[in-house]
Structures are given as structure tokens and as C-alpha cells.
Amino acid sequence: DAKTTQPNSMESNEEEPVHLPCNHSTISGTDYIHWYRQLPSQGPEYVIHGLTSNVNNRMASLAIAEDRKSSTLILHRATLRDAAVYYCILRVVSISNFGNEKLTFGTGTRLTIIP
């Protein structure tokens, strides 16, 4: 299974942009890059995903390196509600991978927002 590496923790000031990095040097061509976040005492929630191109949605942006070996989740203007643990995972979903869907999460990056 392809693995990801993230910093254990990061801090950011409120109302400033936050760039959360993720390394995935063993990524394969069919792996989607997923980001999830887990607010305190809640289940994880989906944030964004991408394959090759940069992606934007209402929550965040995902910047993917040209070689796809790293990606960055960008929160454009951090608020106190963005304080959470952020997980980067790889997911390949194809008929050729049938029966090998071990989606593993690491420990993620704990983001602290400073008021």
C-alpha cells in the first residue's frame, strides 16, 4: 500500500493562509489523493481529492506536484473552526485492485489556529 508522510503538527494565525504538506513518493498512476479532517470529538470528514490537476472547492484547494509525489492542502483564510487533525491518504479504486482496499490513515497533522 502506498504511504503518505505528514508533519505531526502545525500552527497558523487566524485569517492567514495555511499550507499543509503531504509526501507520497510511492504514489502510483491510479492513486487519488484524498484529504480528510477530524474536528475534536467528531468523525473524519472529507475535504477534497485530486488526481493530477490542482483542485478547488468551497472548503480548500489542493495543489499537486507535477510528479505527483507530494501535495499541499491550502486553507485560504484559516478560522478557529479549522483547528483539526488533517489526514492525507491515497486511494486507488479500480477493478484491477478488487479485494485490496486497505485504506490506511497515518496520524495526520494537528493544525492549531492562533487567534
Place this chain on the structure above:
Amino acid sequence: NAGVTQTPKFQVLKTGQSMTLQCAQDMNHEYMSWYRQDPGMGLRLIHYSVGAGITDQGEVPNGYNVSRSTTEDFPLRLLSAAPSQTSVYFCASSYYMGPGELFFGEGSRLTVL
């Protein structure tokens, strides 16, 4: 549309007791999985299923059983609870094909005394 529903939300067991954590989804997702999360740690995969009648082990399967008789339900059974199984359990589901974003339940907090 309820999404992923887990019951119970809280449970206290004595060592050796058995119980079943229920997980149901109403999104017609083929893929379902169970994770456990211990304090200060990330999610660890227990078991997963890619469709009715098909299950497989994750990273930490010992002490847990699963079955998938319908698309909607994926119960997690503890046959003889141990204190080491004290944890918060999350169920997740997704479509199997395509990007397959995971939808998580709210979690079930289990304490084994």
C-alpha cells in the same frame, strides 16, 4: 438521507462480554469499513468490505468479526471483549469505483472494564 449511522454511541462492557456495533448506510455504497481510534492516534483499519458477502482484514483485525449480508449494513462483533479494545470506533462507506470519497459515522465510544 441519513448517511452513515452508527449505534450505539456509547457502550460499557465487562471483560469477556460480547457485543455488536452496528453500522448502516443509505447511499448504496459498495465499500464499507471499520476503524478504531485510540487517544492521540490516527485511525487504524480493522475490517473492510467491498460488497455484500465479501469482507477482508485490515491492520488490526484480531478480536473482531464482521459480516456483510446486505449492502446497507456492516456490523462489527466483539466476541469476548478485552480492555485493549477500549477505543472509539468509526464506520465509513464509499462508492467502490472512481475517487471514492469516504463518508464516516459519528463514532461509537466503547469502554471495556
